[in-house]
Amino acid sequence: MLRVENIYKTFNPNTVNEKKALDDVSLRLNEGDFVTVIGGNGAGKSTLLNALAGVWLVDSGRIYIDNINVTRLPEHKRAKYLGRVFQDPMMGTAATMGIDENLALAARRGKFRSLMPGITAKEKAHYKELLAELDLGLETRLTSKVGLLSGGQRQALTLLMASLKKPKLLLLDEHTAALDPKTAVKVLETTERIVQKDNLTTLMITHNMKDAIAHGNRLIMMNNGRIILDISGEEKKKLTVEDLLEKFAVASGKELDNDRMMLG
Amino acid sequence: MDITALLNALPGGVAQGLIWGIMGIGVYITYKILDIADLSVDGTMVLGGAVCITMLLKGYPMWLSMLSATVAGMLAGLATGIFHTFMGIPAILAGIITQFGLWSINLKILDDKANLAINAQKYNLMAHSGSLRTTDPANPLPFYENTIFVVAVCAIVIIGILYWFFGTERGASLRATGCNPNMSRAQGINTNVNKVIGLMISNGIVAFSSALLSQYTASVDINQGRGAIVIGLAAVVIGTALFDKIFKNFALKLVGVLLGGIIYYVVMRIILWFRVDTTLLKLFQALLVAIFLAVPYWKKGLSKYFAKPVKKGGQPDAKS
Ligand SMILES: Nc1ncnc2c1ncn2[C@@H]1O[C@H](COP(=O)(O)OP(=O)(O)OP(=O)(O)O)[C@@H](O)[C@H]1O
Ligand SMILES: [Mg+2]
Numbered sequence: 058m059l060r061v062e063n064i065y066k067t068f069n070p071n072t073v074n075e076k077k078a079l080d081d082v083s084l085r086l087n088e089g090d091f092v093t094v095i096g097g098n099g100a101g102k103s104t105l106l107n108a109l110a111g112v113w114l115v116d117s118g119r120i121y122i123d124n125i126n127v128t129r130l131p132e133h134k135r136a137k138y139l140g141r142v143f144q145d146p147m148m149g150t151a152a153t154m155g156i157d158e159n160l161a162l163a164a165r166r167g168k169f170r171s172l173m174p175g176i177t178a179k180e181k182a183h184y185k186e187l188l189a190e191l192d193l194g195l196e197t198r199l200t201s202k203v204g205l206l207s208g209g210q211r212q213a214l215t216l217l218m219a220s221l222k223k224p225k226l227l228l229l230d231e232h233t234a235a236l237d238p239k240t241a242v243k244v245l246e247t248t249e250r251i252v253q254k255d256n257l258t259t260l261m262i263t264h265n266m267k268d269a270i271a272h273g274n275r276l277i278m279m280n281n282g283r284i285i286l287d288i289s290g291e292e293k294k295k296l297t298v299e300d301l302l303e304k305f306a307v308a309s310g311k312e313l314d315n316d317r318m319m320l321g
Numbered sequence: 322m323d324i325t326a327l328l329n330a331l332p333g334g335v336a337q338g339l340i341w342g343i344m345g346i347g348v349y350i351t352y353k354i355l356d357i358a359d360l361s362v363d364g365t366m367v368l369g370g371a372v373c374i375t376m377l378l379k380g381y382p383m384w385l386s387m388l389s390a391t392v393a394g395m396l397a398g399l400a401t402g403i404f405h406t407f408m409g410i411p412a413i414l415a416g417i418i419t420q421f422g423l424w425s426i427n428l429k430i431l432d433d434k435a436n437l438a439i440n441a442q443k444y445n446l447m448a449h450s451g452s453l454r455t456t457d458p459a460n461p462l463p464f465y466e467n468t469i470f471v472v473a474v475c476a477i478v479i480i481g482i483l484y485w486f487f488g489t490e491r492g493a494s495l496r497a498t499g500c501n502p503n504m505s506r507a508q509g510i511n512t513n514v515n516k517v518i519g520l521m522i523s524n525g526i527v528a529f530s531s532a533l534l535s536q537y538t539a540s541v542d543i544n545q546g547r548g549a550i551v552i553g554l555a556a557v558v559i560g561t562a563l564f565d566k567i568f569k570n571f572a573l574k575l576v577g578v579l580l581g582g583i584i585y586y587v588v589m590r591i592i593l594w595f596r597v598d599t600t601l602l603k604l605f606q607a608l609l610v611a612i613f614l615a616v617p618y619w620k621k622g623l624s625k626y627f628a629k630p631v632k633k634g635g636q637p638d639a640k641s
Contacts, residue, residue: 110507136509149507151500154493162497165490166509172486175493218508 058258059086059226064108064118066282078104079115080282086226086258093269094262095301096279102262103144105279106228109260111135123225137167140219140257142212142232149215152204156195156214159203160184163218187217191247209240213247220251227252229261233268245272266298280309327594332453332469334590335583338556339472340448340533342582343479344549345556347526349578350483352557355499355519360416361401362527362553364423365394366546369528370535371430374437377444387532394528395521397423402517427543436542439535446536447471472533476579479526484572486522495519527553548603551610556582558613585609 066079078101086092094102108115111132120128122138143149150159161176161184181199188196191213195206203211212232219227229248233241245268252259263269269276276293278286278301285308288296344366351359369390376386397419404415431437441449448468455462464470486492497505498515505512527549535541560581561574568577592605 132506133509133511136507139507141507143503148501148503151497151504153500154496158493162493162505162508162510165494168490168509170490170494170510172489172491175488175490 058088058090058123059084059109060119060121060124061085061109062119062121064115064120066104066108066113066115078282079108082108082118082282082284084277084284086260088258089256090275091252091257091259091273092261092275092277093273094260094277094279095264095266095269100279101282102279103230104282106141106230106260106262109226110139110141110228138225140222140224140227142215142219142227142229144231144234146208146211146215146235149218150203150211153202155200156188156203156206157181157184157199159214160187160218160221163221166222187221188214191217207240209236209244212236212244216244216247216251220255220257223255223257225258227257227259227261229259231262231264234264248272266301270296270298270301278305278308280305285309327591330590330594331587333450334586336448336450336453336468336472336537337534338583338586339469339476339579340530340537340582341552341586342556342560342579343472343476343533344527344530345553345560345578345582346476346479346483346575347523347530348550348553349557349575350519350523350526352554353499353561354487354496355516355523357405357412357499357516357520358416358550359398359401359520359523360413360550361397361419361423361520361524362416363546363549364420364427365397365524365527366531366534366549367427367541367543368397368423368430368546369394369531370541370545371427371437372528373532374439374535374541375430375432377446378437378439383445383447387529390532391525391529394531395525397528398521398524399517401524402520405520406513406516424543431541431543435544436540438540441536441539446539448475448533448536449539450537468537475529475533479529480572480575480579483522483575487571491515491518548606551606552582552585555585555606555610555613558610558616559584562613562616 061082061084064079064082065077068074068076068078080101082101082105094105096102107113109120111127111130111134114129118128119126122135125138127135127138141149151162154162157176157180161180164180185196185199188199193210193213195210195214203214206214216232232248233244236244248261249272251257259273261273270293274293275287275289276296277284277288286304344362348359348362351357372393373386373390376389377383381389400422401415401419404410404418405412408415410418428435439446441451448471450468452462452466452468454467487496494505494510495515495518497508498510498512499519502512505515531546534545538545556578558581560577560579563584564577564580565574568574589602589606592602593599597605
């Protein structure tokens with residue numbers, strides 16, 4: 058499904074701010090894999106997701122999605138294969154447009170934008186049903202501007218938008234980090250439901266170790282732009298937070314350092 | 322000061338306000354929808370008139386001259402768009418570069434002359450300042466030849482087309498591009514192409530308005546676009562500041578911009594009626610626009626102090 062081969066990315070090369078953010082990263086995901094990603098501050102987790110999404114091009118290496126070489130495809134062309142939710146709830150939606158209009162934009166991901174109507178009555182009815190499943194009361198506010206929604210509502214909507222046209226790969230970058238704990242739990246539940254429903258191949262960054270253990274069938278840990286740990290199957294199921302901390306110390310030779318990392 | 326002089330000047334103010342209101346609608350598309358300040362319009366505001374009047378003088382029909390003016394404006398927008406997206410030049414600079422280059426192009430179109438006049442009667446201009454009211458009772462002016470009527474119809478047709486366009490898939494993606502480019506790209510929208518399209522539509526409308534303005538004055542002047550962006554912005558900011566609360570619908574918001582243009586010109590007529598020094602007029606205009614541009618900023622600042630009414634006996638809301 059996803060094949061990443063030896064990708065490198067250095068920010069601000071040949072300056073004092075030079076930063077090797079991805080250092081020979083390779084990764085293979087099978088169809089339906091739900092992988093959680095953890096690591097310290099600046100480990101390169103977001104950089105990895107941005108590399109996959111094509112926010113910029115990698116310095117070297119190759120990226121295949123479903124055997125299609127997307128390494129040199131610009132962001133908007135790669136979007137055809139990807140669903141994305143960001144850490145910042147402001148980032149995933151158009152605030153001045155309606156809930157229905159945002160969904161309609163997402164429903165046309167990967168399609169040529171023609172001069173046909175931007176949204177149809179049939180679509181609206183369909184969106185209403187989907188919103189009702191979120192259980193946030195958004196189905197009664199179909200035409201409200203997204204700018205009026207709370208952070209949690211926005212993230213749930215962004216999730217819905219990301220999965221509206223089934224993506225080959227779902228990229229979640231700490232999408233619950235900006236929410237209060239109760240809302241975070243709810244958005245995570247929604248995530249789990251949406252991923253299960255369509256059996257989506259998913260990469261989810263989280264700073265919450267418990268979530269990283271509780272969700273998905275595989276866990277990878279990053280440090281200094283490298284993947285230093287890759288746990289799946291039975292081993293992942295039996296994993297504890299203590300195990301993770303210990304494994305990190307062994308693999309990286311230092312203590313895990315992330316000021317936002319939550320152990321439990 | 323003679324009040325009838327003012328009343329006589331008002332229809333002219335309304336007509337010019339409508340023409341500049343159309344120009345303001347062009348500015349609205351870049352400034353409000355795409356979130357780009359496009360300064361090429363100072364050049365486009367001459368280009369449209371130059372193309373239209375030159376073609377009329379050469380004997381081309383009115384519709385073709387107006388269409389050509391609009392297309393010329395769209396090409397100017399294309400240039401700015403390419404400078405901005407393909408060449409990575411900041412939008413403001415890209416607009417200034419286009420405006421600068423248009424100076425030569427406009428002069429070439431005008432055959433190296435700084436201005437060009439046209440006979441309104443002979444060429445049957447559609448929006449001449451002479452057709453504001455009946456002057457000869459024996460030969461009354463039918464309402465459909467009245468300049469205010471003609472310009473208003475043009476404005477309504479343009480608003481109708483834009484209302485339709487921004488409701489299409491492409492139009493919606495343009496709105497998203499201006500609102501949140503990151504999200505747009507994540508949804509597969511080519512934001513660069515959309516910015517170019519938006520700049521082309523905007524400058525096309527501005528050139529159309531320029532062609533109307535030149536017919537209104539029965540002349541083109543190489544300087545008629547100087548400061549156009551300020552007047553266009555004035556129409557936009559006055560329109561949004563006064564009507565945003567009542568006009569929620571997109572088409573009505575554009576009508577608000579038209580009204581903004583009219584209010585601006587009528588106010589200018591009143592100022593002129595007070596016999597202010599016309600040299601100082603541009604300064605007044607600049608200050609007026611600056612103040613209206615500041616309104617949303619001030620509103621935001623004030624709401625910090627007034628937004629959270631503390632309920633009697635209750636705690637102020639802890640959540641921000
Ligand atoms: N656009 C950029 N320009 C320059 N440096 C960058 C850029 N993006 C990331 N970096 C740097 O690359 C490194 C990796 O950043 P990244 O955002 O991937 O970390 P992360 O693992 O997501 O960390 P966090 O948990 O803090 O989100 C950091 O040192 C960061 O400062
Ligand atoms: Mg990050």
